[in-house]
Amino acid sequence: MLVRDAMSTVVLTIGPAHTLRRSARLMSERRVGAAVVLDPDTCGIGILTERDILNSLGLGQNPDQETAGTHTTTDVVFAAPAWTLQEAAEAMAHGGFRHLIVLDDQEPVGIVSVRDIIRCWAPARRRSTTLVN
Numbered sequence: 392m393l394v395r396d397a398m399s400t401v402v403l404t405i406g407p408a409h410t411l412r413r414s415a416r417l418m419s420e421r422r423v424g425a426a427v428v429l430d431p432d433t434c435g436i437g438i439l440t441e442r443d444i445l446n447s448l449g450l451g452q453n454p455d456q457e458t459a460g461t462h463t464t465t466d467v468v469f470a471a472p473a474w475t476l477q478e479a480a481e482a483m484a485h486g487g488f489r490h491l492i493v494l495d496d497q498e499p500v501g502i503v504s505v506r507d508i509i510r511c512w513a514p515a516r517r518r519s520t521t522l523v524n
Contacts, residue, residue: 470494
């Protein structure tokens with residue numbers, strides 16, 4: 392199975408000036424665990440995850456003053472839609488990431504998460520377990 396089969400095509404994009412509160416609200420409304428942060432000044436692509444927001448709150452930082460740009464992961468590993476789920480899982484494990492931004496022709500077209508991969512792999516495991524029993 393390929394990344395294109397597992398990825399979420401709901402891609403929330405935000406700017407680095409978004410506050411963490413606004414970012415969290417948008418992520419909650421769209422029911423996503425990560426947002427792609429596009430910085431027009433640097434032409435860079437980063438990712439802000441729910442864990443980044445939780446870490447900031449845990450440090451006692453004000454979500455109305457903290458911005459996405461200061462909490463964005465910029466050393467991102469990008470996946471291609473044609474990658475296998477195994478390749479994506481290996482990239483996640485190697486980099487310590489739970490989400491990968493999926494790029495097609497340098498444009499974000501999706502996000503694949505550990506949860507997405509597990510959802511694809513789990514039914515196959517249940518079928519093979521059933522056949523063995």
